[in-house]
Amino acid sequence: MAITLSASDSALAEAPRPVLLTPSQVWGIVMLAPYLLIFIAFVVYPVGYGLWLARDPASYVALFNDPIFARAAVNTLIFLLVGINLKMVIALFLSGFFIQQRGWIKWLSVIFILPWAVPSIPTILSVRFMLNPEWGMVNHLIFNLTGDDGPNWLNDPTIALSMAIGMHIWKSLPFWTLILITGRLAISQDLFEAAEVDGATWWQKFRYITWPSMQTLYITCTLLSMIWTLGDFNSVYLLTGGGPADLTHVLSTLGIRYLRLDQLSLAMASIVCAMPLVLPLVYFMMKRLSR
């Protein structure tokens, strides 16, 4: 977990070690204090208090006996394994599309960023209305085109969860595509020109040039996206509200559901149960980022 040391360390090492702090270190402590205060008051204390609330084994028994919890855990895994991998593959593909030198692609990339630039609440509510079975735009169109009633989108747990995943992809695809574009632009063009001369196919160029240089970035992005998606509350809560019949909850909405039902110890226990999923990912990311 070593943070890379910069040159000023050597300067510090040469100086004789004072017993008392140097004036600049005193200033440093003063300047670090505001963040430390915030950290203690709003991270250390709440987390400690939360863990204290979650200490009772009985709440874990109650949690594991709640079918909604099991369903939420499965939904979370589907969200992560299917949703994130689908999103990252599309992002990898689109990053190749957006580095093409075309005027109209440049314009499209400006529009493509919109989902990331606008707040998620109004757009999620917009999709929610679009999918309303009676008055929504989608079923209106289906009725006009085929004469049949469309599916009851958000009242079917499978479709509703798929829609929530789709919503999540819609919102965060631009960000990851942007990151992967910077990764692709960092690859030397000489390699591609040489491959072109050798008559390499599109797939060979990807397999032997693009992928090896992007591999690390791609995996880092996937893991980071998984961590963030674990906390994606809005896509599920505002689109499906966890319904129908609490079948589309994920772990991040489940805690809030218990909180609203005034079952605080269950809420904290469900969060503690998410930690085996979160902590390994966090540990791995910290190792990566502090190299």
Added chain:
Amino acid sequence: MKLPTLREVGTEARLLLIGIPVFIWTMIPIYHMFLFAISPKEDAFSGKLWPDHPTLHNFSIVFHQQHYFLRDFWVQFGNSVVIAVAVGALTLIIATCAAYAISRLRVPGSRVVMNLALFTYFIPAAFLAVPMYRTMGKYGLLNNDWSLILAMVTIASPYAIWVLKQASDKLPVELDEAAVMDGASPLQIFRLVYVPLMMPSLVAIGTYAVLLAWNEYLYAFLLLSNDKAITLPVALGNFLAADDSPWELLMTTGFIYALPPAAVYYAFKRYMVGGLTAGAVKS
């Protein structure tokens, strides 16, 4: 000028085959919102792709607060602005000082602080929400703007500190040494050397924190519940409470709410892309 070859036409066609679906996919929810915003009530539910009589009447209803759901629109808009600006300012002050202390002053233990901050950054905010809600209740801050401001500063600071630390590690240490030679105090170096040099990163981080606070729903909805205290996204969510909620007004309000952050994002895009994406993922 030469005519395009068949191969070039083929490539262009294939690119369009990707580009057009991408455009449609991106625009659907936003267009749908816009469509509702300019539709009179009777057109909004007819399923037409363009209203027969486009109108700006919905905007006038929102601006004049002429609906039960919108009676506190301007108060809530004001809350959103005040909270976003306060979060931006506080995050900047706290994170800049912390990054300076960690990167330039080399305070003992600063590596630990950096790692703790990074750890907080990775824990999803939704999991911190429940304990945070209880803690704010204990501090007696519920329903007070400060609860949301402090919560958002807590969430925004770790990433801000990390990005600013990365940026300040790149500043040559000779600058500090030269300033020390000239007899500058750490505070003078901070004010006269460090902050001016860090400006691009500071703009990026300020924008990041403002947008984060403006867009936040979960914390706002947990910590604020009084109609006069809530921010716009919570007010939008409250529309869902009633079965007969006026969708066209909800979408109009949503559209108004979405415009400022989109404008800010595009205005500061070059800072955001350079300053933030580089920091977000280091390969």
